[in-house]
Amino acid sequence: MIYKVISKKEFTGFVDALVHSNRSFGPKQVATDHRGNAVYQFQPVHSVADIAFDYSATASSAKHFFLPFREELSHFHFHGNDWEQQISYEANPVVLIGLRACDISALNILDDVLLNGHFPSPGYLARRKNSFVIGMDHLPLPDCFCKSMNHHTVTTGFNLFCSDIGDHYYLSINSSKAFNFLREFETREPNYDDNCMLVERRKLIQNGFQTDIDVTALPTILDIEFDSPVWEKWGDKCLNCGTCAMVCPSCYCYSLTESFDTNLNGASREKKLYSCNLVDFAVVAGGHNFRPKNGDRLKYRYYHQHRGFAENASQQICVGCNRCGRACLAGINPKDVINDLRMEKESCMTCVSSSPRKI
Amino acid sequence: MHDLRFVIPPQDINREDFASSVPDFNRRSEIMRTDFGYKCMVSNIVRLTEQEKLFQLRIIDPVERALFRFKPGQFLMLEVPGYGDVPISISSSSSNHEFLELCIRKVGHVTSALFSIKEGARVAIRGPFGSAFPMDEMAGHNILLIAGGLGIAPLRAPLYWLNEHRDRFLDVHLLYGAKEPSQLLFTWQFDEWKMINHINLHTIVERADPQWLGKKGMITDLFNDITIATATTYAIVCGPPVMFKIVCSWLDRLGIPMNRMFVSLERRMHCGMGKCCRCMVGSTFTCIDGPVFDYWSVMNLKEAI
């Protein structure tokens, strides 16, 4: 990693040049909600003026640039009894501007799953490497809990990360590509004051969190509370709509479908991002559903997010961005569900400790 | 005007500096295999029952065929282009490099499509995927195989292994139960298993017909027929989900250590590679951590059996 400092004006020029040379996406206001708050999404940007640098958080994550909601994995061309299978691993380069630390952490988690697992995914790799990710720090929103998940800072997974230190950005340069691009712009080595300001900025962010979720021993608690009534309680609210998984930066479960072309000369295998909350997620051939109840499915989402991974790659996949909580119409959010579970546990503890005396 | 364009063509992807982790892309050939699959010719189809057929597949490319290896217990993703793919456990011998045998029950739309194809048709296989029965670790022990219904299919590969390396194992028992006599699979091999391979085969059916001379009842009724030295026994259990619990807890009571009991689980899979999460059970993927699990691992997994 190389650290530099750039003035905001020069930075604007740099981003503008980058945006003009490449297909780029950045935060843009797309609507105003009924409370009067701006709604942001990562949208195509054509000049630096399009980018809302001071945005709060996007409603949907940047996941779909790497894992499209829908993609054709391969195409079969039939010739008589035989066929030819066509798979494209090409990816169009893309510049992503303004990702939060938690968003980049989520990409790192996806890297772990999709690149470092048993079977690396070449399509994902091509997209990941053909991306230029510029991260930006921000002051936490009242419901952000990435600090609890230890994802409020990020040290890898981006090309360039910008910390706001007044009229300059403190740049963490994490790739030769970013370094080379920046050669054409005026930057300087950070001085003592810059470093102080960076530390101040970090502290400000660190202390700005209003939501804290106690995730200590959460994997164990989830195991113990497998049959907890908490799941049914929240499951009763769940609409099975899959919104949480769609906006999540780290949910990657999917569904494969294969269909013939209308001319019957070919067929395509299509991948769709799916959600464990959708009713038929665990249906097997023959129709048996391993998870017939709302609560079962919701539980599995929490298992995957907060426990499941613990045994596979020793990390939880939730990064604490609370997009699912914000997007859920039914008001299901990680903070309340997890706190509910923990309360369960504490009340049990009380009865365990008091019972011997009663006997 | 600055020009900050970039494109990283596939051949340079490994060299490109990368934000996060460094994937091992020497495995590229493997990746191609998991995406493309081996093209196979369906060389023989045997109808076993109304619902089950045995498909013999021959990998078309002679080099691929010679190099294809799998371990008993592993499964394949069988692809019928246009219809989709399904996970199927391999039922043939792992030393058979000529063809693979898959015992398939008609349950979903892909298997229905399979049932309508004829010999000579082409399909593709991806894999092999998943964990295997630890045959080497089992050597020198008594083996108890327990199969219910179609559960005999994943057991046939380890059974072949036992037969081929019969001198490495002590007593081998196969308990095999089915709904009715006509549902018993691979009956033509029974004599071979008993006479040549010295396998103690015990069969039982729930509903007998007049021709049936054997035992009638549930698979658990066979337990009293056999005596096994639990300290030196490995067990493999395969069958419908309800069977696992009953059989495994019986074996547990007998005193067979949980880590010497193996089960093979089934779930819906879309990828077979630990990516789609459809087959997740608790914190494990049936496709990469399984399908073969020791009983200790699955009894810990909620919802597993």
Place this chain on the structure above:
Amino acid sequence: MEKTMTHKGVPFERLKIASFDFTCCEGCQLQLANCESSLPDFLGLLDVRNFREISSERYDDYDIALIEGSISRQDEVERLLKIRKQAKILVAYGTCACFGGVNSLKNRHPVEELIDEVYPGMAIETLPVRKISDLVEVDLFIPGCPVDKREVERIVVSLVKGSLVTLPKYPVCVECKAQLTTCLFELGEICLGPVTRAGCNAVCTSGKTPCLGCRGPAEEINMAAFLALVKERGLSLDDLHEKLAFYNAFEPFLNHEA
């Protein structure tokens, strides 16, 4: 054209299909002629035996009958029963056939009032609007107002190839979120997306129009939770009721309201 075509060396029969319209706007049938680029291929799968809008030739030896529209007259009932006898696969084609559709608005008013309003002074014989499954057994539902041509194509191909014919079981939200649409509830509106079957590619909501549920309820929807959230947000229950009743698709759930 010859009757049998082959694919991968295996002959396949073109689907002997007929299309009939009842009380409807015929918009769904027009969809059959949509998607021009794949239209020749699509028609290549079909042996159209009876289809007023495409051909003047009429034959009664069809296997598959597409029924568009709801049933609102006695002669329609008889015609439908006759089609059912002939068809091996009877398809409820479009929202009107599947659920009754917009036509069901009629059922809210007394018949005399309606006749007075539309055909004053004329002798009109009319019945309350019914969906076709109220009268005959339906083999396949293709909902939508109008139906989605790509879905129709996919289903026809599946019928030809004998592969699985399915509709998405999940709600519109999945497709809506994939388009990065701002949730209509966030904009203070009631949208039936969370309870409506997907497959439309969220065409209304991505145009900022709330979903009215033309594709009917998704599978195992949680209507109680949906009502609760509408109330919690202080949105108009009348508006909700109006939307749920619009296509008559949520009829089984309407008594839920407390």
